[in-house]
Amino acid sequence: MLGIAVLGCGAIGMQIIRALATGRVEGRVVCVHDLSEERARQAARLAGAEVAPGLEELLHCDAEVLVECASVSAARRVLLPALELGKQVVVLSTGALADPAILERVESFHGSRVHVPSGAVGALDALRAAREGELRRVVLKTTKPPRALEGSPYVVEKGIDLRGLKERSRIFAGSALEAISGFPANINVAVSVSLAGLGTRKTEVEIYADPAASRNIHEVHAEGDFGTFYFRTENLPSPENPRTSQLAVLSALALLRRLSSVLQLG
Ligand SMILES: NC(=O)c1ccc[n+]([C@@H]2O[C@H](COP(=O)([O-])OP(=O)(O)OC[C@H]3O[C@@H](n4cnc5c(N)ncnc54)[C@H](O)[C@@H]3O)[C@@H](O)[C@H]2O)c1
Structure with a gap:
């Protein structure tokens, strides 16, 4: 059974x-760390x-x-x-992979794996397939209730x-790279979509605040040799954190299940 550090x-x-503790997903939690x-x-x-009292101890468990x-x-x-220690890493805060220097180093590792769950947005499998041909345009439109966007560096600065x-x-309208630096806790999906498709500089992102919205809505539009697709998710927020969509939690569980599965889909 896989040993997991959280x-x-x-x-x-x-x-x-x-x-993991209830056996709903296979795996054994070995060690945990939180600032709290x-x-x-x-x-x-x-x-x-x-x-683990600190990150070092967590890494070495x-x-x-x-x-x-x-x-x-x-x-x-x-x-x-973690990669240097030969571990597999599941990353939810995918904004970390927006930094080209980190991404280049990550891609240089052989034998280790970084897993990016589909998060609050679907369509990553279709994007990965589409880019095997010519993928011309990818636009992510995200709509959230205003309170979920409060305190973001871009909102404060402007x-x-x-x-x-x-x-x-x-x-907001700009590239995924600009989006993640302006909204680091809100728009990890922009980086996930970029990694699957056109990269953080060419992926277009628009962010909307809607006082009438009770859900986080993500719309992915893609155009390429394959044709076009439009994928829309209306996510209920996680009960513990209004910024986080429940589908993102479920996507992490699905990914952990996949790590121990013979059948790999998508
Ligand atoms: N990929 C996606 O689609 C997606 C979707 C939702 C959330 N996220 C990201 O996943 C992450 C977790 O989301 P969440 O809703 O569980 O957030 P949360 O705020 O509910 O929980 C984060 C926890 O991490 C702890 N923490 C923060 N920085 C830390 C550090 N440096 N060292 C140790 N502990 C630290 C906090 O104390 C907190 O308990 C966030 O970065 C969020 O932006 C990604």
Whole structure:
């Protein structure tokens, strides 16, 4: 059974730990770490795992797989060291892979694997297939309730008054690379879509705030030699974190299940 280390015991981490602890998904939680010691202790109790006092200890624990579900900056710190230690890494904070220098180093590893779950958006399998021909254009349009976008660096820097919005409004348009630096906790999906398709510089992203929205909506439009597709998900937020879609949690569980499966789909 795969030994798993979990970095981040928040909305995604706790649901992963619960699924592993109850046997819903195969795997054994060996070690957990969180900036909040209390959360880490609670997670460790649930899973019968150890608490790692820091990232170093987590990296060196006896696990084959490291699941990162903490933050883009935490992902940046563990990704390459984990690969150097020969671990497989599951990355939820995919914004870390937007940095071309990190991506290039990641791609230079042989034998190790970085797994990117489809997250809050589908369509990654179709994009990967489409880019085997000529993929000309990929646009991601994301709509969220204003409160889910509050505090993002772009919103703060531009002084956008989210609370004053009366209707659905476009608050950002740019590349996926610009999107992830302006909204590091909100738009990891832009990087996942980029990795599967045209890369972070050519993937176009639009972000909308909608006071009437109760769901996080992602629409992926793609055009290429294959034809066109349009893929729309209307995600309910995770009960623990309004910024995180429940589908992202489920996609991480599906990925962990796939690690131990003979049949690999998509
Ligand atoms: N790929 C996707 O589609 C997708 C979707 C949703 C969320 N995410 C990302 O996944 C990550 C987790 O999401 P969540 O909803 O569980 O967040 P959360 O805020 O509920 O939980 C994150 C946990 O990680 C801990 N943490 C943060 N930085 C840390 C660090 N440097 N070291 C140790 N612990 C740290 C926090 O204390 C918290 O307990 C976030 O980066 C989020 O942006 C990705």
